[in-house]
Amino acid sequence: MVYVDVHTHYDDPRYDQDRDEVLSRLPQAGLRYVINAGSDRQTSSLSLMLAEQYPFMYACCGFHPHEAITYRQDISEIEEMLTHEKCVAVGETGLDYYYENTQREIQMESFRKHLELAVRYRLPVIIHNREATKDCLEILQEYEPQGLTGVFHCFSGSKETAKIVLNKGYYISVGGPVTFKNAKKIIDVVQYAPLDRLM
Numbered sequence: 001m002v003y004v005d006v007h008t009h010y011d012d013p014r015y016d017q018d019r020d021e022v023l024s025r026l027p028q029a030g031l032r033y034v035i036n037a038g039s040d041r042q043t044s045s046l047s048l049m050l051a052e053q054y055p056f057m058y059a060c061c062g063f064h065p066h067e068a069i070t071y072r073q074d075i076s077e078i079e080e081m082l083t084h085e086k087c088v089a090v091g092e093t094g095l096d097y098y099y100e101n102t103q104r105e106i107q108m109e110s111f112r113k114h115l116e117l118a119v120r121y122r123l124p125v126i127i128h129n130r131e132a133t134k135d136c137l138e139i140l141q142e143y144e145p146q147g148l149t150g151v152f153h154c155f156s157g158s159k160e161t162a163k164i165v166l167n168k169g170y171y172i173s174v175g176g177p178v179t180f181k182n183a184k185k186i187i188d189v190v191q192y193a194p195l196d197r198l199m
Contacts, residue, residue, distance in 0.1 A: 004033040006173055006199050007092070007126065007153055010057075011036060011046035023054055032056065037092045037126060037153075039064035041074040044081055051086035060089035060126050065096040068110035069103075075113055082121045090118040091126030092153055095139075098131040107132075108139060115143040118150070125150035127170070133161055144168060151199060155189060162189045166197055173199035 005026075010019060026034060036051065038044025038061045047059035061081040063071040071078075081087055093114035095107050102110075118125040127150055129136045140148065151171040155162065162172060172193055178186050190198065 001030075002032045003030050004035070005031055006035050006151065007175075008034055008036050009039075009043075010034075010050060011038075011043050023050070023057070027056055033058065035060060035088060038062055038078075038081075039092065040067040040070060041077050044078060048081060048084055048086060051084075058086050058088045059084070060091050061087055062091040062093045062114050062126070063110055064092055065094055065107045065110070065128055066099065066101040068093075068107045069101075071106075071110040071113065075110075079117055082117060082123060087123070089124045089126050089150070090114050090121070091150075092128045093125065094128035094153075095132035095136050096128060096130045097135075104135075108135065111136075111139055112142070115139070115148060119143055119146040119148055122147070127152050128154070130156065133157055137164065140168070156186065157189070158185060159188045159192050162193060166193060171197050171199055 010023060015022060033056055035058045036047040038047045040063055044061035047061065051057045051059045061078050082090060091114060093111055095111060115125060129152060149169065151173050152165055153173050154175040155172045165172060174186055174190060177183055178190060
């Protein structure tokens with residue numbers, strides 16, 4: 001059995017005191033590969049630095065919707081990062097209408113630019129979707145004919161949405177909320193999704 005953690009944030013300052021100690025233990029714990037996700041220019045750069053330092057680590061580079069306000073000035077640097085041999089995906093990117101830290105129009109503009117880059121560099125996209133399913137699916141549909149692939153990170157949608165996402169060829173990843181006592185919706189999704197499409 002090979003274990004892969006497909007979405008981490010070990011660049012977080014909370015790891016500053018013991019990052020090397022934590023990361024050095026991961027292979028011993030059975031993790032073969034770890035993918036660290038960027039959420040802006042700085043964290044994407046840090047993700048690549050970690051990937052260069054630890055052979056089992058890889059990076060994905062992009063702007064989280066919360067940080068999309070700065071994407072215009074830094075997207076060219078993100079594009080350059082996508083050519084790095086240890087960058088394996090674009091993102092995380094997407095739409096978040098729950099917090100709306102960034103205006104919806106800018107989130108959508110940023111999302112489209114990330115999808116364009118994912119198609120151009122033939123990389124999967126890490127999709128963040130919260131309370132924005134209709135817009136998210138409509139935007140994705142614009143790029144799917146060009147061979148877009150990816151994963152809906154920390155999926156929180158319904159079983160019906162999962163059917164649509166899976167039928168389009170995307171993967172679904174689940175996080176800690178699947179363990180919550182009131183997690184009926186995500187448990188239904190996990191029971192429905194084929195194991196080879198679940199992360």
